[in-house]
Amino acid sequence: MRDWVSAERGRAARMADELGLSRPYVSNLVNGSKPGSVDVWRRISEYTGIPASELIGGAETDEPEPQGFSEPQLTAFHPPTGQTAHLRTAVRALFPDAKNPTVLIARGHQPTFGVLDRDLIIYEQKFDHGAIPANGLVIAQILSDAGTARTTIGRLAAPWIIGHDATVRGTDGLDASILGVVLGVLRGTAMTSHIG
Numbered sequence: 001m002r003d004w005v006s007a008e009r010g011r012a013a014r015m016a017d018e019l020g021l022s023r024p025y026v027s028n029l030v031n032g033s034k035p036g037s038v039d040v041w042r043r044i045s046e047y048t049g050i051p052a053s054e055l056i057g058g059a060e061t062d063e064p065e066p067q068g069f070s071e072p073q074l075t076a077f078h079p080p081t082g083q084t085a086h087l088r089t090a091v092r093a094l095f096p097d098a099k100n101p102t103v104l105i106a107r108g109h110q111p112t113f114g115v116l117d118r119d120l121i122i123y124e125q126k127f128d129h130g131a132i133p134a135n136g137l138v139i140a141q142i143l144s145d146a147g148t149a150r151t152t153i154g155r156l157a158a159p160w161i162i163g164h165d166a167t168v169r170g171t172d173g174l175d176a177s178i179l180g181v182v183l184g185v186l187r188g189t190a191m192t193s194h195i196g
Contacts, residue, residue, distance in 0.1 A: 001055055004048055005030050019043050035076030037102045037125065038088045073152040074139070077105040077120055091122055095183045099126040102180065104139065104151065113137060113153055119187045121153060123180035132156055137182035153182065 005012045016026040021040065028034035029044070036044075041055055048055075079087045091101050106119045115121065123139045132138065138156045142163070143149050154161035154176075161176050 001044070001048065001050060002030055004050060015044070015047055019047060032076065035102050035104060037100050038084065038091075039100065041084075073107055073110065073150060074104040074121065075107055075151075077103045090186070094186075095122060095124075098122075098124050098183055100124060101183060106153075110153060113155070115153060115185055116187065119185050121185055122183045124183055125180045127181045129178065132158075132178075132181055134158075138178045139180045139182060140176050140178050142176050151179065 005015075012026050012030060013023050015021075016023045019026075019040075025034065029036045029040070045051060045055055087103065091098070091103065095101055101122050102125055104121045104123065106115050106117055106121060109116050121139070134157075136156050138154055138161065140152055140154050140161050141149050142152050142154075142161075152163060154163050156178070161178070
């Protein structure tokens with residue numbers, strides 16, 4: 001998609017406007033810093049004429065490792081070519097009430113939350129902050145002391161997010177912000193057998 005966007009000045013902005021997406025969100029999708037939902041990728045595919053399998057790809061993102069953190073805890077998950085519909089069907093069957101479910105993949109074990117390396121984490125991006133259950137699991141954007149960010153899973157103990165390593169961050173938006181509520185974790189070789 002990067003090539004499609006850069007082929008013509010203002011193309012990403014027009015696409016964002018016509019699809020009803022914010023321009024920063026589209027920019028984040030293009031540079032790989034946001035995973036995007038299945039619905040958003042489908043809409044982009046229809047708009048650009050680029051097959052969804054090419055947009056989503058069969059590999060993990062090529063985004064650089066953030067500076068200030070040793071390694072990312074969660075990254076965008078892109079199903080192997082031809083598997084997007086299967087994943088979408090599974091997510092919709094398991095979480096029928098979800099409005100905008102998004103899939104991330106765990107990088108490393110986070111046993112405090114029952115998450116293992118390569119587990120798929122399904123989270124809801126559209127949620128009511130007041131409806132997050134006490135001690136609920138959330139996906140958060142955490143800022144390091146160096147000013148870089150990473151996406152992680154944490155337990156909400158308002159106004160704090162407690163990380164798997166007992167790191168505590170505030171939810172005031174200065175060092176952490178909630179991106180979504182965890183709906184569930186999928187584990188199994190059938191889901192992640194093609195992932196390196």
